[in-house]
Amino acid sequence: MGNTNGAYIRNLALVGHAGSGKTSLAEGIAFAAGLTNRRGTIQEGNTLSDYHPDEIARKHSINSSLISLTTGTAPQTTKLNLLDTPGYSDFVGEVRAALHVADTAVMLVDAQHGVEAGTATVWEFCEHDQNSVIFVINKLDHTESHFDDTVAQLKSRFGHEVAVVQFPLNPGDGFSTIVDVVKMKALKFAADGSYTEEAIPASAEARADELHRELVEIVAESDDALMEEFFANDGKLEESHLSQGLKASLAHRKLFPVLCASAEKNIGTRRVLDFVVANAPAPEEHIADVRGINPDTKKEVSLSTAPKDATTLFVFKTVSESHLGDLSFFRVFHGELHPGTDLVNESNGKSERIAQVFTMSGKNRKEATSVPNGDIAAAVKLKDTHTNNTLSSKSFPVVLTPIEFPAPVITSAVRSKNKGDEEKMSMGLHTMHEEDPTFILRIDPEMHQMLIEGQGELQLDIIVKRLRERYKVDVEIVEPLIPFRETIKTPADTRYRHRKQSGGAGQFGEVAIKLQPRKRGEGYEFIDAIVGGVISGKHIPAVDKGIHDFLTHGPLAGYPVVDLAVTLYDGKEHPVDSNENAFKTAGKMAFKEAFLSAKPVLLEPIFDIEITVPGDHMGDVLGDISSRRGKIAGMDSKNGMEVIRAKVPLAELYHYSTRLRSLTQGRAQHKQSFSHYEEAPRDVADKIVAESAKHRVAEVE
Ligand SMILES: Nc1nc2c(ncn2[C@@H]2O[C@H](COP(=O)(O)OP(=O)(O)OP(=O)(O)O)[C@@H](O)[C@H]2O)c(=O)[nH]1
Ligand SMILES: [Mg+2]
Missing domain, CATH: 3.30.70.870 (Elongation Factor G (Translational Gtpase), domain 3)
Incomplete structure (x- = not known):
């Protein structure tokens, strides 16, 4: 394998909406690079990356897979680390982790569907991590593929730096030829995925010229010297200047090239491979200066100041499964890693020996003797190291920026x-x-x-x-149990005498209490209004204590009692038989009687929800909110989307994100947080009370 400075490495994450063809493209690239001698398919369930039985059964990726391969002939070899990520939004954590260690995102877009919810979500992640982005419009063999519309959508959503590098000459059935406007050639693909370069047919010349000029202009815009040449030279750039400019503008997110493919028919794949090898940034071209925090001084440090023999690596994925074993996946961010090296996990201070390292391709692994800077590999799972941890040499302690995982929905x-x-x-x-x-x-x-x-x-x-x-x-x-609360709506007044005289010492305590409803959030209050010492001071706290049991298990349905005041205003005691227990019981029984006669109600938690939804799904979402007893609190527009704010009972929000997804074909998102408690409607309360009565009977039996 080439030199060890990382210049020959390309770290790529294949990303995009579910089903856009990432796994199929990865398979084609592995085949084109000679890693495999047979191209697996989703239908046959024999791809390199979807090896897990759940993935084969569902025909969707669930985990991201690392496929490392080497292409080219020595000494001009390039190592590609392809991270094939799942498109389902359930697994966005895998996508975020992959983009965190990849330099370039290869974003697949289904030519039939254009820009989808997953495309937009992943684009935001790429912006956050400052990944270079290459678009691949896939499924161009499909009879309903729409290349031009898809490009227009990409430009309008992601900016005019989106530039066509290739367009399909004959999309749909029989798709075989792509016009490349960098090479200014027609690439004709054979069944084995190889291609020959031909002259662009006359019918496509004008379009190729126009797109070439557009591309050259975007490249020129990224650099002052190129812009000068562009104007001085009638909109042209010297070939070497164009190729260097293209590379630099891709690395710095000033150009997002659009390529073409049919991953299924293996058309375009080989050119995608050649394009990334030639143009995608090497690790140090993408981020020249990796920074982290020194855990001791809490100050920012640059890895460029680390000693040459120090090593820093970042764990972005941990697996432990029978098909793969126990592995920690990592990227080296400084130095070169050799097996047997001791590093410190800076998040817990523990020392870890990196015993064995592997180059991965799907579930297959090959032991490696070293991992150079910028490279991605796996190690036998480290004992005290988890995803998001940084391991570094004692001589240069550092913690790298962690992956931002999304909050649960x-x-x-x-x-x-x-x-x-x-x-x-x-x-x-x-x-x-x-x-x-x-x-x-x-x-x-x-x-x-x-x-x-x-x-x-x-x-x-x-x-x-x-x-x-x-x-x-x-x-x-x-379904999670809902934390209801119990309270009263009207005042009540009760007198209760607790008396027992069977054998031994007797029990006597009598209390008179008043209950008063309080406002939401005011809680419970006990007021001692005894005058003339009818109950002596030492017994009064016992009454309060007796009531306290209900503050966790209310008399109505066993939920905590809130927002009421109890005033103890009268009572009686016996010189011998009165004691703490007697007054506790009296207080408890009096409270229960009073509570149940004071129009008790259940309060239910109400949540604030905020939904971001495209305008054409507004009606469906609003209708659904009202069917969930929700109340609309406001509406706004933001970035071309509608934002709905509403208050909805928690009891109606179980798996709401799933419902929202199916209502909007996955195009809406929501956030939720606790707002306040509110009286539950009669039918809801009756059901809960009846259920709790059932439980109590069951407990007695
Ligand atoms: N017609 C056509 N079908 C394709 C093409 N590429 C992929 N497919 C099919 O589309 C489906 C999804 O392909 P995958 O490669 O699994 O897509 P993916 O992006 O990895 O999907 P997730 O892992 O679920 O996100 C499969 O049935 C493929 O056979 C293509 O170029 N043309
Ligand atoms: Mg997949």
Whole structure:
């Protein structure tokens, strides 16, 4: 393999909307580079990257896969690290991780559907990580492919720096030829994916000239010297200047070239490979100066100041599965990594020995003797290292910017089907969180349930399936219990005497209390209004204590009681039989009676939700909100999308993101957060009260 300064490395993430053809293109590139001698297909379930049985069964990628390959003949070889990412929005965590370590995003766009929700989402990630972007318009063999419309959409969404480098000569059935406006040639593809260069047919010449000029102009705009040449030379650039300018403007996000393909028919793929080898930035051309934080001084440091023999690497993915083993995937950001090196995990201070490293292609791995700067590889899973950790040499401690994983959009509760499996369940789920930080595990102490949160139902279903396969724990996903509250609507007044005289010492306590509703959020208050010492001071706190039990388990349906005042204004005591317990019981019983006679109600949590939706789906989303007892709080427009704000009861929001996705073909997004408590409507409350009564009967039985 070439030299070790990283100049020959290209780190690419294949990204795009679900089903746009990323895995098929990766397969074609691996075949074109000679890594495989047979091109696998999604239909046959034999691709390099979708090797997991779940991926084969669903015909969609679920995990990102690393396919490393070498192309070209020595000494002019190039190493390509292709990260094939899943398009389903449930797995955006994988996409964010891949873009964090890739220099260039190869963004696939389905020529039939144009720019889709996934395209726009991934574009934002690329902006955040400042990736170079190459568009590949795929499926041009499809009879309903729309190349020109797709290009127009790309330009209007992502800017005029989107420039056509290739256009299809004969899209649709029989698609075989692409016109390349850098080479100014027609590329005719054969069934084996190879191509021959031919003269551009006369019918396409004018268009090729126009697109060539447009491309040259965008390249020239990126550099003053080129702009001068462009004007002095009648809109032309010398060939070497054009190719250098193209490379530089791609590296600095001043040009987003558009290429053509049919990944399925293996047309264009080889040219995509050649194009990225020639033009995609090498690691140091993409980010010249990698920076991080020194964990000791908390100051920013540049890796260019690190000693030559120091090493820094960043773990962007952790897997532990039977098909692959336990592996930590990483990119080297400084130095060269040799197996046997000791590094420090700067997030926990623990030392890790990197024992064995591998070059990966899908599930196949090959032991490597070193990993140079800029390269991506995997190591046998490190004991105390998780995704997002930086490992560095003792001589140059540094923490690199972590991947920003998205906040969860969906919450479910889980319960193990077999009693006694709870610990195994929580251990397994915890490990899976370490592997996939977008999956979050949370205990709800109030409702005593384990909550799992993530990016979508499919992600949670797969987690549960893996729990069964890997940890032999059977769990079921259930709707989380809603933390209702209980309160009263009218005042009440009750007197209660607790008296017991069976054998031994007696029990006596009598209290008279008044209940008064309070405003939302004002909580519980106990007022001592005893005069003349009818209950002695030492017994008064016992009355309050007796009531306290209801502050966690209310008399109506077992939910915490809130927002009322209790005034203890009268009572009686007995010189011998009165004690703390007697007054506790009296207080408790008096409260229960008073509470149930004071028009008790259930309060339910109301959430603020904010939905971003394209205008043509507004009506559907608004209708759906009102069917969920939601109230619209406001509407706005932002970046060509409509923003709806509403208040919706939590009880109506279970798996709302799934519903929103299906209502809008995945084009809407939402955020939610707790707002306040509000009285639940009668029918909702009646159902909850009846259910809680059922539970109580069951507990007694
Ligand atoms: N007609 C046609 N079909 C294609 C082409 N490329 C891919 N497909 C088909 O489109 C479907 C999706 O292809 P994949 O390669 O799995 O797409 P992907 O982008 O990896 O999908 P996710 O991993 O789910 O995001 C498969 O059925 C492919 O056979 C193409 O160029 N033309
Ligand atoms: Mg895929």
